[in-house]
Amino acid sequence: MMSRRQSAAHPIIMREEHDHRSSLCINAQHRLSSVSQIYLPYGTEYHPQSLVPPHGLDVPQQLFLTEATEQDNTTMRRRQISMISQRHPLLEETINEEDITESDQESITQRRCTFLFFIQPIVSGLLVLPILVLFWQCGWNLTLILLNHLNGFPLTLYLKEFNLEEHANYSARSLSIAYAVAQIYLLICYRVQDFLFNFLKERHWFLQNVLLKLHILGLASIYIVQWVMLWTFWDQYTPHEWYFELTLSFSAIFALIVFxxxxxxxxxxxxLMSYDSIDYCLQFGCPLLTRQMKQWKINLLNYILYEIIISNIALIAWRGFYHFLDKHLYPDNFAMSVGLCLLIGYILYFPLMYFQTYFEELNLKYEFWTFFSINFPQFYRNIRHLLAFTSCLFLWRGFWLLYDTYxxxxxEYYQTYFILFLISFLxxxxxxxxxxxxxxxxxxxxEYNIFPLYPNCYLSIVFERYPQLDWFRSPITDRNRQL
Incomplete structure (x- = not known):
């Protein structure tokens, strides 16, 4: 039986040095404030979940104020050796120094890492992203056409000259019913996620892949419906002044930081890219630290947290900035607006991807960044998150406007969007x-820890699952895989 992946979060240990000064372990992610050191009943019994959300570095971690002993260090080393031996059980038996030297193996690994470092952001940003945006854009417009049909409106979408104030609103009933259906579907997915995982795990690989793809398509469609209903609701029942929408967006950002x-x-x-596997596409990661709580309660709390609270906050943040760009970034010149969005988006995207390790290791190189990262760790990381969000906003709007225009x-609009919706998903x-x-x-x-903040390891997994595509594989690797 396949065990569920463990969280990458490690306990933070305060070690007492010979000069009686306490120092934090280098993997500390959060500052130990006076609040964190207050005694909490059963505090050490709260643990992270076995599956955490994609933003692993920002997941709450358990903090321990204990003294590290030599026995602890020995135990930690034994655990590391045990983990390595479990992950590579054939390593000791299959390595043959006559086939390949250690330096050659390191050289092969280094070339593979270098190749993945340069190619993964390019594949994600220039190949996969345009198809993703096309899928969402077609699904979004299909949902609007369905709303038009339910409300007795024409099925034509006036994408270029559409003005919400000049058209009749969708009924609150149609929006509420569609949103309720989406939420019920998501709640069912949260409740049956473990059952689906165990069920598909035992199926033949072909049937497993077909059912997994259908599940992904259904979940993606429901997320589109959820966002369309929320976006349309806010469009119809809130003021459209740019300063009001921007105020809401900034408030949503601050609310997300506080929450x-x-x-x-x-x-x-x-x-953030994903790979189609039951390991990553069925079970929802949960950031909560819990103690002796049943799994169905954890799933329910996770559903409320993400699908009701965070989804609304994230949508409000996106909507205000997106509408601001619609109104003020060359609204009468689509080509200029699209070009600037894509240019700004990619100018932010590539440096943020390629310099992740450099930014994470600044605290090891400069004393100022050491002081800053220890005292304000989340502020430093949130600045990069904000820049990444800006890049996503410009890139998605650029491609979206390009597709809407050309x-x-x-x-019939629905025929175009339905065909492209299916083609993009395929x-x-x-x-x-x-x-x-x-x-x-x-x-x-x-596995290679190339991108520590945004683990973009899609190609790494492809090479692992399809070794015939790995141009850097070694004879040892081939023989181990065969065994």
Missing amino acids: TGHLSDLICAPF IYIFE LLAFLQTSSSTNGPLSNITD
Whole structure:
């Protein structure tokens, strides 16, 4: 039976040095404030979940104020050796120094890491992202056409010259029913996620993949319906003045920081990519620390947290800035607006991806950043999250506006969007990343740790699952896989 992946969060240990000064372990993610040191009943019994959300570095971690002993260090080393031996049980038996030297193996691994470092952001940003946006754009417009039909409106979408104030509103009943259906579907997915995982795990690989793809398509469609209903509701029942919408968006950002402590829930593709596997696409990662709580209660709390609270906050943040760009970034020149959005988005995207390790290790190079990262760890990381969110906003709007303006195949709009909706999903399914339409539901461990903040390891998993595509594989690796 396949065991569920463990959280990457480690306890933080305060070690007493010989000079009686306490120092924090280097993997400390949160500052130990006076509040965290207050005694809490059963405090040490609260543990993270086995599956955490994609933003692994920002997941709440358990803090221990204990003295590290030599026995603890020995135990930790034994655990590390045990984990390595369990992950690579054939390593000791299959390595043959006559086949390949240790330096050659390190050289092969280094070349693979270098290749993945340069190619993964390019594949995610230039190949997968345009298909993802096309899928969402077609699904979004299909949902609007369905709303038009339910409310007795024409099925034509006036995408270029549409003005909400000049058209009749959708009925509150139609919006509420569609939103309720989406929420019920999501609640069922949260409740039966473990059953689905165990069921598909025992199926034949072909049937498993077909059912998984259907589940991903259904979940992605429901998320589109959820966002369309919420977005339309806010459009119809709130003022449209740009300063009001921007105020709401900034308030949502601050609310998200207060509520969760980080802004990583605003980040989506191309920073977060997923791989189609039952390990990442069925069970929802939960950031909560719990004690002796039944799994169905954890799933219910996780559903309320993400699908009711955070989904509304994230949508409000996106909506205000998106509408501001619609009104003020060359509204009468679509080509200029699209070009600037894509240019700004990619200018932010590539440096944020390629310099993740550099930004994470600044505290090891400069004393100022050491002081800053220890005292304000989340502030430093949230600045990067905010820049990544800005990149996502510009990139998604650029491609979305491009498709809305220039895609026209059939006379009936719904035919065009339905065909492209299916084609885009099939392309993503062929690339084994259709689950990126929702983002990974739980954290994906980056084996090479190339991108520590946004673990974009889609290609790494592809090479692992399809070794014939790995141009850097070694004879040892081939023989181990065969055994």
